[in-house]
Amino acid sequence: MSLAPPQSLPSASVATRRRPGKVLVKRHSVVVRVTHWINAIALAFLLLSGLQIFNAHPDLYFGQQSDFGHAWLAMGAFSGGGALHGVTKVGPAVFDTTGVLGASKVNGVWTARGFPDWLTIPPQQYLALGRRWHFFFAWVFAINGAILIATGIVSRHLARDLAPTRDQLKPGHVLQEVWDHARLRFPRGEAAKRYNVLQKLAYLAVLLVLLPLMVLTGMTMSPSLDATFPFLVELFGGRQSARSIHFIVASLIVLFFLVHIAMVVLSGAWNNVRSMITGRYAIDVEPPAPGDAP
Amino acid sequence: MSLDRRGWLAGLGASLSTLALSGCEKLATNPDVVRALSSAEGLNRRVQRLIGAGALAREYPRADITANFKANGTIDPPDADYQAMAAKGFADWKLVVDGLVERPLALSLEQLMQLPSRTQITRHDCVEGWSCIGEWTGARMSALMDAAGLKQQAKHLVLYCADTLGGAKYYETLDLVDVRHPQTILAYAMNGAPLTVPHGAPLRLRAERHLGYKQAKYVMRLQAVASFAHIAGGHGGYWEDRGYERYAGI
Numbered sequence: 001m002s003l004a005p006p007q008s009l010p011s012a013s014v015a016t017r018r019r020p021g022k023v024l025v026k027r028h029s030v031v032v033r034v035t036h037w038i039n040a041i042a043l044a045f046l047l048l049s050g051l052q053i054f055n056a057h058p059d060l061y062f063g064q065q066s067d068f069g070h071a072w073l074a075m076g077a078f079s080g081g082g083a084l085h086g087v088t089k090v091g092p093a094v095f096d097t098t099g100v101l102g103a104s105k106v107n108g109v110w111t112a113r114g115f116p117d118w119l120t121i122p123p124q125q126y127l128a129l130g131r132r133w134h135f136f137f138a139w140v141f142a143i144n145g146a147i148l149i150a151t152g153i154v155s156r157h158l159a160r161d162l163a164p165t166r167d168q169l170k171p172g173h174v175l176q177e178v179w180d181h182a183r184l185r186f187p188r189g190e191a192a193k194r195y196n197v198l199q200k201l202a203y204l205a206v207l208l209v210l211l212p213l214m215v216l217t218g219m220t221m222s223p224s225l226d227a228t229f230p231f232l233v234e235l236f237g238g239r240q241s242a243r244s245i246h247f248i249v250a251s252l253i254v255l256f257f258l259v260h261i262a263m264v265v266l267s268g269a270w271n272n273v274r275s276m277i278t279g280r281y282a283i284d285v286e287p288p289a290p291g292d293a294p
Numbered sequence: 295m296s297l298d299r300r301g302w303l304a305g306l307g308a309s310l311s312t313l314a315l316s317g318c319e320k321l322a323t324n325p326d327v328v329r330a331l332s333s334a335e336g337l338n339r340r341v342q343r344l345i346g347a348g349a350l351a352r353e354y355p356r357a358d359i360t361a362n363f364k365a366n367g368t369i370d371p372p373d374a375d376y377q378a379m380a381a382k383g384f385a386d387w388k389l390v391v392d393g394l395v396e397r398p399l400a401l402s403l404e405q406l407m408q409l410p411s412r413t414q415i416t417r418h419d420c421v422e423g424w425s426c427i428g429e430w431t432g433a434r435m436s437a438l439m440d441a442a443g444l445k446q447q448a449k450h451l452v453l454y455c456a457d458t459l460g461g462a463k464y465y466e467t468l469d470l471v472d473v474r475h476p477q478t479i480l481a482y483a484m485n486g487a488p489l490t491v492p493h494g495a496p497l498r499l500r501a502e503r504h505l506g507y508k509q510a511k512y513v514m515r516l517q518a519v520a521s522f523a524h525i526a527g528g529h530g531g532y533w534e535d536r537g538y539e540r541y542a543g544i
Contacts, residue, residue, distance in 0.1 A: 057423035066424035068362055122322030123315045128537030136331040223419045224503045224543030228346040239425050
């Protein structure tokens with residue numbers, strides 16, 4: 001396998017020998033590290049305050065307006081047998097989600113609400129405050145993301161480190177990496193110096209597709225911005241579609257987060273976290289010999 | 295593990311999570327924190343007004359009008375004076391225009407209908423998240439303000455409503471830039487018929503480009519003011535006094 005451009009080859013100035021076989025290479029620039037953590041914090045607050053906002057009307061529709069009673073996703077509650085039951089409808093399917101979605105306990109009292117209090121900011125139902133949190137961190141998130149993408153283009157970080165190389169995109173290579181990942185075998189040595197193709201595609205999809213989609217669908221829910229940018233409403237097929245897409249893309253980001261955390265832990269938690277804090281990432285100097293696999 | 299100990303551990307877990315949640319609650323509702331977060335409202339208002347300037351809200355074809363337009367908030371004012379007016383078909387009803395105006399007015403519904411009017415099919419976006427499309431016909435607010443003559447010191451328009459909601463009278467405020475917007479009307483008709491009680495009879499505001507709580511129903515009086523700090527809770531509206539943004543464009 002041919003190797004990526006030597007953007008992060010350990011040079012005398014950045015590489016420090018730690019112990020035999022290990023070397024610390026510079027992996028993440030200070031801009032990437034700072035924006036990564038700001039992004040993580042902003043997304044956490046946006047998600048939890050977003051669920052608070054969702055709870056004000058826990059039904060999702062497609063199109064320009066709300067066709068009440070025909071939501072494609074709906075969370076509700078009904079009383080029966082002296083207890084409150086939570087129900088979640090997705091299309092024609094109905095699920096009993098008592099305790100989590102539709103109906104859950106708030107301060108020990110069964111309450112009809114979309115998401116439970118431990119998933120919303122603030123915990124109690126308080127749409128006005130949820131909006132205050134959401135719009136504050138929306139600005140943090142948008143400005144931070146714009147800085148990350150702009151510097152990523154200018155410094156060629158995106159083109160150099162995140163765009164898959166031609167050899168990485170060969171179907172055989174992609175399948176090999178999927179197979180390696182499934183067996184939790186991660187690149188070591190020289191190969192660990194660059195992102196593998198699954199990482200690259202995941203990061204690019206999040207950075208250039210999912211995160212911008214969150215901003216754009218969020219903007220489409222603003223009646224004022226709809227007047228200023230009518231094409232946004234066209235693009236997403238209506239304000240209620242935009243609200244649905246906002247929810248779906250947020251769910252995909254949560255999914256990415258879960259896989260991201262799992263991969264960070266499985267491929268060397270401390271090494272990964274350190275590289276996102278100090279910028280330095282430890283790799284094996286010599287790749288293990290064939291047949292040396294654990 | 296004994297059942298006792300298990301119960302004790304479960305209890306400990308429950309109280310710890312309650313503690314964490316009440317800690318979240320305290321932080322999330324702390325006045326200083328909320329004040330800091332609310333700086334985003336000014337940013338939204340300035341940026342959206344700067345880039346939006348005179349932009350018009352999208353208007354929809356007649357086919358998009360919903361048969362199921364949700365009436366929210368007050369749908370039948372409990373106030374005795376309102377009920378008495380409604381019983382008479384609003385025959386004695388008059389809209390009062392006063393405050394910082396050259397010519398205070400008291401207009402009947404017929405007189406309002408003499409003013410230049412506008413009909414618009416627009417999307418109503420509730421702060422809760424839902425949307426409904428309907429057609430509104432009403433007097434242009436800018437024409438009414440021209441008739442009354444706003445004084446130089448006037449900065450906002452206060453809309454006093456007939457309905458009491460949760461123990462307080464509903465009211466709203468508009469900045470002059472929104473008062474002057476061509477799609478800001480005092481609607482007396484919806485979908486070609488006189489406004490019904492659930493939707494704000496006899497007169498409601500339509501200030502397109504704003505969320506639903508800005509669209510005050512049962513409007514009784516317009517007052518031009520230099521400041522609304524002394525009115526009700528001082529935040530410029532019923533829901534604004536309860537934590538919602540006065541800038542309702544988002």
